Amino acid sequence: MPRALTFLIALFPCLLGLGELQAAPFSIAFHYGSTLPADGLRAHDIVVVEPDHGHQPGALGPDTDLFAYVSVGEVHPQRAYLAEVPAALKRKINTDWGSVVIDVSQPVWAEFMAERIVGPLWQRGYRGFFLDTLDAYRLLDDVDPAAAQRGLEALIQTLAKRYPGIRLIFNRGFELLPAVHSQVFAVAAESVHRGWSAGQSRYVAVPEADRRWLLARFDEVRQRYGLPVIGIDYLPASALDEARTLARRMLAEEIIPWIAEPSLTTLGTGANEALPRRVLVVYDANEASAINYTNAHRYIEMPLNYLGYVADYVTPDDALPERLDPRIHAGIVTWMTGGIKRGERLHHWLQTQIDAGTKVAIFDDFGFELGHSAAARLGLRLALPPTAPLTLSQSDPLIGFEMPPRPRAGTLLPITAPGGIPLATLTDTNGQTYHPAAIMPWGGYLLDAFAVVELPGVEGQSRWGADPFAFLQRALRLPARPVPDPTTASGRRLLMVHIDGDGFPSLGEFPGSPLAAQVLLDDVLKRYRIPHAMSVIEAEVSPQGLYPALATRLEGIARQMFALAHVEIASHTYSHPFKWRKVFDARDDDRAADYHLDIPGYTPSPEREILGSIDYIRSRLAPAGKPVRLLLWSGNAAPDADTLKLITDHNLLDMNGGNTTMSRRRPTVAAVSPIGVHQGPYFQPYAPVMNENVYTSDWTGPFYGFRDVIDTFKMTGEPRRLKPINIYYHTYSASKVAALKALHTVYDWALAQPTQPVFPSDYIAMAHNFNTLSLARALDDPDTLHIRNADALHNLRLPPDFAAIDLANSPGLAGTTSGPDGRFATLASSRASLRTGATAADIPSFVSANGRLTHWQGHPKGIDFALKAHTPLSFTLSHPSDCRLQTGRGPVVASGRSGLKHHYHLDGTNATFTLRCPG
Template sequence: MREYVSKTNACTACLGWLLRRCALSACLFGWLACAQAASPSVALHYGADAPLEELKAFDIVVVEADHGFDPQRYKKPYSELYAYIAIGEVQPSRAYAAAIPAKHLLTTNTDWGSKVIDLSWPELPTFVAEAIVGPLWEKGYRGFFLDTLDSYRLASGIDEAAQQKGLIAVIDTLHQRFPGIRLILNRGFEIVPAVRDKISMVAAESLFRGWNAAARRYVEVPASDREWLLGQLRRVRDEFGVPVLAIDYLPPQARGQMRETAARIRALGIEPWVTDGQVSTLGIGRREIVPRRILMLYDGSPGELLIHHPALRFGAMPIQHMGYAIDFHDLRKPLPAGPLAARYAGIVSWAEAPLAHGRQVADWLQKQIEQGLRVAIFGSFPFAAEGRLAQRLGLKSVAGSGTAGRLTVLSQDAMIGFEAAPQADRRQLTPLQLADSQGRSLLQLADARGQTFDAAALTRWGGYVLDPFAAIDLPNTEQSRWIIDPFAFLQQALALPALPLPDTTTENGRRLMFIHIDGDGYPSRAALPGTPLAGEALLTQVLQRYRLPTTMSVIEGEVAPGGLYPALSAEMEAIARRTFALPYIEIASHSLSHPFDWNRAEQVAPKGKDEESYHLEIPGYTMNLEREIVGSVDYIRKNLAPPGKAVQIMLWSGDAAPQAQALRIAENAGLLNMNGGNTIITRSFPSLTAVSPLGYALDGIFQTFAPVMNENVYTNLWRGPFYGFERVIETFQMTESPRRLKPIDIYYHTFSASKRASLNALYKVYDWSLAQSPNLIHASDFIRKALDFETMVLARDEGGWRIRGNGELRTLRAPLSMGYPDRAASGGVAGYRAGEEGNYIHLASGDTWLRFAASQSGAVYLADANARLTDWQPQGAGLRFALKGHQAIEFSLANASHCSVLANGRPLRPRKSSGGVQSFRVGDAAATIETRCRER
């Protein structure tokens, strides 16, 4: 915040110069631009469920600290939590309320049920410092929003000067007790001259729109009140050099009015925040958060895991690939309350039949539609779509007419028949017709009587595609197909706008590649000369041959002395130590007893029962989830890992379907987690239903799926052919084009090193993958990108886009319709590279401001690189940046023909040049690059 204050004071200092040097209109324009640049963006949210991940789009986020937020855990380089404090009033529910002597309570604020405090109470400064601010300071808060500063005016016959003097004393005491404290005042205009050097900002409520707490209604502010308040704010800003904030109030569903009001405030050079009367809505300020979450409703049934439901199996991947995170919600549970339109880009429902409580679901969906959310229905309406329920959605039930003869396809949209032709089935017919002229049928069926049915349609509220025309399982096979194009349907049904959205497949324009190995088969004897253990063969035949970043795990129950192979343990542990000592090997656990069914493990463990069929039969061992996860990591750390080298990943075993308890144990132990999913698309299974999503959150913990399945699938569960894993190349190819859906992930088990055919398959897969010129990373890097994907926030900001994340995910994918990234006019944008679905935009950090241009600029930019940016500094017409990777550095620059390029201070010549792009290579895995460019 100090940076903002100094910038504002600098603006004030230059105001006199502006007045002497320029015309009045130009001076005002220059001053306004300077003041706006100096002011931080601010959001306020007093709800217990404040969406902090979205609110990090703002520099300052004011919250109600009593809800238990952790400011230290939240703190970002670009965003900080401030605690709300009422100085002039106290609610009886506050922990410190009883400690305020009754004689120092002036009156009652009947609108809010709070007591007004006498600010002239001599002990008030100490009380505020010790009873209110001190405990919050201990929790990590360094910024505070001081409210109710003028409440003393509710009391009659009060000495206002004494009240103001007391308030100044409070602020002085806070600065003495808490060096570096940052304060925002809500009003208190009279004291600003005395504390101008001790405050960061002054706020005021209701510049254009207000909230009448007594009448419980929103009001328009009278012009006279507005002009007075505007005069006060301008004086604070212009005379005292302190940024100002206006907080206005509108109903949460009035997003358009909120947007318009925020723009009016911003046009005055004042920081805006427009929210609801309870300050519990994701409001609109200088920035407007663009929702990139989808609420996915599904009809869970007792005993069924979400991981097996079509909502996750089929529906999640297209949504995540389009750049949206998903919140899954079981329709059996109470539906989300409160306004959702500000947080969600849309609602998707995937039900397999109408629900018994379908009427309540229908009413809830109707309410969401009325508040501006669009809905996409897959499979079945979750309620009986007939009668008045159908009419509300612009539909008409024709059930009474019956269905005669065979159904035929009367008409179909281009998005129908995506992977298989629609097959009309009377047994699965939902007899509905569009009854709204705003709707468009995507698939119309007809019976022998000529009666028509609209089995899929786009509607004024979204759209639906009913079974069996969404995705189908092929009879007598383990395969499935999409009937509808899910990308086109979701885009149109939810009216998703063109946006720059995060992508986990790519970094700096290169497809990502990593390798991870499950420890299964470590004790196996390899069919190689000398019959070494498979762990030894893996080390010598693969890991030391390729020397690539690899995540390697072992199963404690196979390797440890107390496991299944005590006679081989010493030899296996020695091999594991040599393996884990390699600098490019990342260490993971693959559990203690390799559970095959994690749901069963979770159910059995708390009861103390044990049935060995769902995990390896370790002598004397009874299933214990903590021991499986944390215990196996501790074993590896203490016995196999080099000193100081972390064991940071849990690679799930067996069905790789951990449930909430196992995920929570891993999370609490500080472990990343991965595996699961079932991406097996090949030429013999050519369907996007065979491409799994990025992962999913269960009870708030995200499980990252393996991008591609391991060799078990390609070798018929290791029954042969043992060279079958070479077919994973088909999977890599089919997840690259026409859409890059996945990074390259070479995922296999230790036993793949036990046979010559499987080793040769590995060599073929490694060599093909490296020939694609990928960007090599570890599995942990990918997992962190997946976690960053879940929480990255996108906001409209001053004609551009503010993108904030954790700095792990460094790629946005933007459609060509948005134009070209303007590297020179943006902040934290290194460059871009064209892909089949648009431009891959390279981010230099976790905080980016992105602006597009209609045409390509002439500024030099990074076209691609096979390593991570560790530093990025535009320097005039040139650049200075650092790259660090796992192989010899390769990178390309666009628009650099007029530049000299240096690597680590030495001139570097391009290896090739084509289409304005020059390609370079540096022999080291890290380099600092500098371009010195002539002005053109």
């Protein structure tokens, strides 16, 4: 085995699995900007950053290491420690950069760097360092080069001794390697093929002689010292195709590439490239008081989520990005309702993006005046206004998704699409044709009735006139690829329960008039021992609240609930704000009466509602040592960004909001909310399914109405699995006989399904991870998809037409199982590689389980794995019948089988297993 490969196997065991090695031993990026483009950088194993910008190790997730940039031979005036550098070391000014050149030959410099520069970074968690300006001593005529080299060698040895496990990347420094190569992680050099001329302010080709010299040095580094080499070349950000070609060339030369602009503050091109997981959504902010209620968020984000994409929102009045990076954004979606003041600005910007090759999907209205010239540029043609009646004379199968469109002549935009593929053709009484929906070379559009239609005379009822999933895929040219999916884990649909505390003091309509909270504890929580989140409203249960005479009993019940092992503790706030954005508005004169429980003398504040209520629960109700981190939003569950910031700043979790009520009464995906809502940099996960208040007509009856949520579970489970099973209700459901019976019906149905029960906090982590999980491909290996940063979400949904998976060469992938809309692939860790191709049918693999797969390691004779569940274990493996499963307590016999699928059950909730197969 070559020495370099031996070195890399020892150095990167976590990168290797059952499959083949990547062509590059690792992928690296360099980004010195103050803001990290996380979606693009998570594709890489290492990102070198400027630590003075405050970036913290771990900022990009568990699978991307941050290395700190450190200048060795020069100190820039902006460095805080420059004033502490001994005067004798400061020898001259590098006029090109304004930095101070250091005499590295003096021993005091090694000590200074170790203590004052590297030490604080080590304390912050950095374990890798990119050492730049190693050759700056050549600028000093009065310093002996040999002495300078000895000083640098002493520095490297000091760092290695002082900080065990430190990883150092040299920028050049070839002359130091004979003495310190064993302390070096990798060697980099700039301008292998393409460089930047600062004097000429232009990109240049590296002279042949310089290139050959550098390639010879790289060969020596690889062959003599067994170290990987990194090439940093420069091209403009717009030259993406050229950068990809250059990166592939460098990979063929066994050089790990990074090609970027010389400032290293934009996303460049490396050995891996992120697949875009975001779509820019342009919406009309005048539609509603908050983004939660806009058409774009209500109707478009859920289909985008289902297809695997995260929505980024802007309005036409915002600072619109000049250029979208295709490695981050897959396209643009607009939902305009007409009458946009900045329509001309929007039109110009969209046309610029289209000219740059970005695909655009337009819903409802173009959002700008479509004149003849503008229409022609888009491949459209304006026609005369139509004369009623209109007839749908041609339509694509995606038209009429939930109801036949009924366009009105008075609102129809009179256009045809000679430059595209019409999805629908309308003909008026004069025989004139119109195309209200089409796929165009630049994307596509669905106008007016062919998007979402509000049913006349039925408040809150909408239907899609076209299939939004299929339209988005076709308009934005979205490829069929694996989708991070927070509805499922370990091959089974998630099951979770969370309870809002409303009605805790209510009296139950049962003999003896027990408190509803007591009924809930005795008849529900003690019966169904699956994960729950239980919350209380402080003002309802505390001695200083609204019911002081009941407080002793209420707090006692809450303590019993919170002591249950299958119950995690949540707050439902202090005073239950009904309208979060209004309750804290000092301009409102009647806040208490209208927007939260009326507590005399109380002036509302987010801090008191959130932090105060959690502190109350921690101090008076929670068992010692049991965490209280979860807030279940009350009322309209629509806080603003400043309120969500409290959650992030105090390391809390939150959930609620959304309006998923799809059922036989509302048979539409328009009634399915997205995973959550973004408010600036903050993300609020929605409750996957709405609570019983909706199903009982705002608790006016019928009180058995919550049993209809079973229809919601079924309809959001297939033909597309859009949501987990989420039993969500209030304490007051335990106050009425009919409501309590409905609860039992819902629980019994859910427990009869093949699910994985999880705590709501587990789901919340998955919802957040949906936004941050990275998919990437190696530039020279298009058949392999690399999954990174899957720290909570270990499930991918593979579309029905996705290629077969080569399990034997997909490290980190445990197996797949069939679902209603494709296959679900279970990851064994936060990083995995998914390779397409044929694989042996009888290879042992994981199928599904009611618990989380916490370990999976394949070897020639079988598999070692571990499962952890909240209920007695039930799982399925695929393997030949002569394989044998055992735990530390002895053999485990299958309870049933179907072909290669073997079904197992254990009394325990977690165990470590070994599957051994002959051969």
